Amino acid sequence: MEQQEFQTLLSFFKVLANESRLKILGILANRECSVEELAAILKLKEPTISHHLAKLKELNLVNMRPDGNTHLYQLNTEALQDISKEIFTPDKMASLVGDVEGEAWENKVLKNYIEGDGAPRRPEGERNFSASSIRIKEIPASRKKRLVILKWLANQFEVGINYPELQVNEIIKHYHPDCATWRRELIGSQLMHRENGVYWRLPKV
Amino acid sequence: MEQQEFQTLLSFFKVLANESRLKILGILANRECSVEELAAILKLKEPTISHHLAKLKELNLVNMRPDGNTHLYQLNTEALQDISKEIFTPDKMASLVGDVEGEAWENKVLKNYIEGDGAPRRPEGERNFSASSIRIKEIPASRKKRLVILKWLANQFEVGINYPELQVNEIIKHYHPDCATWRRELIGSQLMHRENGVYWRLPKV
DNA sequence: ATTCTAATTAGATACACATCTAATTAGAAT
DNA sequence: ATTCTAATTAGATGTGTATCTAATTAGAAT
Numbered sequence: 001m002e003q004q005e006f007q008t009l010l011s012f013f014k015v016l017a018n019e020s021r022l023k024i025l026g027i028l029a030n031r032e033c034s035v036e037e038l039a040a041i042l043k044l045k046e047p048t049i050s051h052h053l054a055k056l057k058e059l060n061l062v063n064m065r066p067d068g069n070t071h072l073y074q075l076n077t078e079a080l081q082d083i084s085k086e087i088f089t090p091d092k093m094a095s096l097v098g099d100v101e102g103e104a105w106e107n108k109v110l111k112n113y114i115e116g117d118g119a120p121r122r123p124e125g126e127r128n129f130s131a132s133s134i135r136i137k138e139i140p141a142s143r144k145k146r147l148v149i150l151k152w153l154a155n156q157f158e159v160g161i162n163y164p165e166l167q168v169n170e171i172i173k174h175y176h177p178d179c180a181t182w183r184r185e186l187i188g189s190q191l192m193h194r195e196n197g198v199y200w201r202l203p204k205v
Numbered sequence: 206m207e208q209q210e211f212q213t214l215l216s217f218f219k220v221l222a223n224e225s226r227l228k229i230l231g232i233l234a235n236r237e238c239s240v241e242e243l244a245a246i247l248k249l250k251e252p253t254i255s256h257h258l259a260k261l262k263e264l265n266l267v268n269m270r271p272d273g274n275t276h277l278y279q280l281n282t283e284a285l286q287d288i289s290k291e292i293f294t295p296d297k298m299a300s301l302v303g304d305v306e307g308e309a310w311e312n313k314v315l316k317n318y319i320e321g322d323g324a325p326r327r328p329e330g331e332r333n334f335s336a337s338s339i340r341i342k343e344i345p346a347s348r349k350k351r352l353v354i355l356k357w358l359a360n361q362f363e364v365g366i367n368y369p370e371l372q373v374n375e376i377i378k379h380y381h382p383d384c385a386t387w388r389r390e391l392i393g394s395q396l397m398h399r400e401n402g403v404y405w406r407l408p409k410v
Numbered sequence: 411a412t413t414c415t416a417a418t419t420a421g422a423t424a425c426a427c428a429t430c431t432a433a434t435t436a437g438a439a440t
Numbered sequence: 441a442t443t444c445t446a447a448t449t450a451g452a453t454g455t456g457t458a459t460c461t462a463a464t465t466a467g468a469a470t
Contacts, residue, residue: 010227017222018428022215022301029299035447040310048429050448069437069446070349080298084289093285094234096227105245141414141469144275223458240417253459255418274416274467346439346444 006096012083015059020044021052025075028062032074109148113137114175136176147189153182154191157201168199211301217288220264225249226257230280233267237279314353318342319380341381352394358387359396362406373404 016022020042027033027041038049053073056062060079065072116134136153140146156171157163163171165183172179183199186192192201221227228247232238238246243254258278261267265284270277320342341358345351361376362368368376370388377384388404391397397406 006227006231010222010224013218013222013227017215017218019215020428022211022218026211026298026301029296037310040313044428045430046447047431047449051428054448066437069347069444071447075298091234093231093280096231105242108245142274142416225458241415249458250460251417252419252461256458259418271467274414276417347446 009096012059015055015061018052020048021056024049024052024056025061025080028073028075032065032072034070034072036070038073106148106151109140109145110152113140113145113149114152134175139176139178139181146185150182150185150189150191154186154201157192157199159201159203161200163199165197165199214301217264220260220266223257225253226261229254229257229261230266230285233278233280237270237277239275239277241275243278311353311356314345314350315357318345318350318354319357339380344381344383344386351390355387355390355394355396359391359406362397362404364406364408366405368404370402370404 016025023042024038027038033041035046035049035053038044038053039046042049053062053064057064061076062073063076065074113136114134115137136149140149153172153175156175157168168183169179172182176182186199187194190202192199221230225247229243232243232246240251240254240258243249243258244251247254258267258269262269266281267278268281270279318341320340341354345354358377358380361380362373373388374384377387381387392399392404395407397404
């Protein structure tokens with residue numbers, strides 16, 4: 001339904017994104033015209049006009065009224081207004097795009113920096129078992145990407161459990177040798193907290 | 206100026222008549238994004254996104270905010286609304302097309318059915334002189350086209366003068382042998398009037 | 411200073427589509 | 441019935457443009 005609306009909007013723009021068709025609409029806004037007349041006005045051949053009118057009619061932007069042999073086309077005023085009113089508040093635009101998209105970039109980062117069996121497939125799942133062969137390939141240089149990995153790493157710890165520093169190091173080492181850096185970053189990024197040498201993960205990530 | 210506005214409107218539609226760009230706007234309506242993120246979300250390469258963003262920025266539909274190395278793009282909400290409000294009433298559309306167009310088709314008909322020196326060049330001018338070599342090639346079959354020729358023919362008579370039938374025939378014969386048909390049609394189309402065997406042209410054409 | 415990262419620009423390719431000519435259809439006029 | 445007219449459909453051609461890869465720029469991080 002969102003998708004449907006998006007496609008409708010898109011085809012609407014596609015139809016109007018053409019000089020000849022836009023002019024046709026402008027002319028028809030003044031008075032109804034035959035194909036031949038439009039061809040003369042726009043200095044195009046009849047088949048071309050027919051082609052454009054067909055596209056405009058698909059979207060109900062014009063109506064046709066046969067008169068003898070000639071087809072008189074007229075602007076469908078309501079259709080134009082409907083579209084212009086309904087659409088185009090930014091909220092509307094925002095609602096047009098599915099919200100699955102938020103994870104796409106983070107998934108890409110995970111895929112780039114974490115190698116092994118299941119890592120990218122469960123970024124928010126339970127912690128992976130120690131026996132698995134998942135490894136962090138390297139430490140991302142950019143803050144934003146490092147944060148993505150950190151969030152994943154924090155997820156390897158369970159909420160509500162207090163870990164002594166030794167165990168924290170051990171768990172991190174399953175994924176990357178430089179446990180000191182990661183441990184420091186986990187604290188700095190506020191994804192985990194420390195007090196009296198004991199570490200715990202915050203409930204909300 | 207009208208022309209200017211028309212071109213603006215056209216390029217606006219052209220920019221929005223693209224699936225990727227429309228999606229970009231939808232995403233940016235939710236939150237600002239970097240080029241890389243958009244590329245990941247839409248599964249396109251960065252240069253492609255850059256290309257699209259450039260086009261969107263040309264029309265001020267998006268703004269850019271540099272943050273370190275990354276460029277964060279955000280939707281220009283006002284611009285969107287401005288365009289959607291301002292345009293799109295049918296009157297607006299009607300005003301976009303120049304009004305020279307009305308004569309185009311009639312000129313074409315005149316050119317098709319009248320041969321000779323100056324005919325198509327002065328459809329509304331003074332009457333042509335008898336000595337000229339202007340001729341109506343044939344009588345158009347279709348009502349509408351016949352009316353165009355009739356209007357031109359009526360213009361060969363001066364307003365405010367009473368012509369006896371003999372003179373009417375004579376004048377018509379300068380352009381076409383079948384003066385009876387034309388004379389009858391001039392009356393039938395109300396372009397000229399007759400009373401007691403005297404003809405005169407009506408002031409308003 | 412040098413290296414790396416994100417973005418942009420340049421250049422190439424491929425697909426979409428606007429327009430044309432030719433052929434066909436539907437309907438009027440004779 | 442036949443001929444003519446206006447419109448549409450079919451098919452061909454050329455232009456525009458979305459997308460890609462490769463090269464370049466601008467800026468951060470080391």
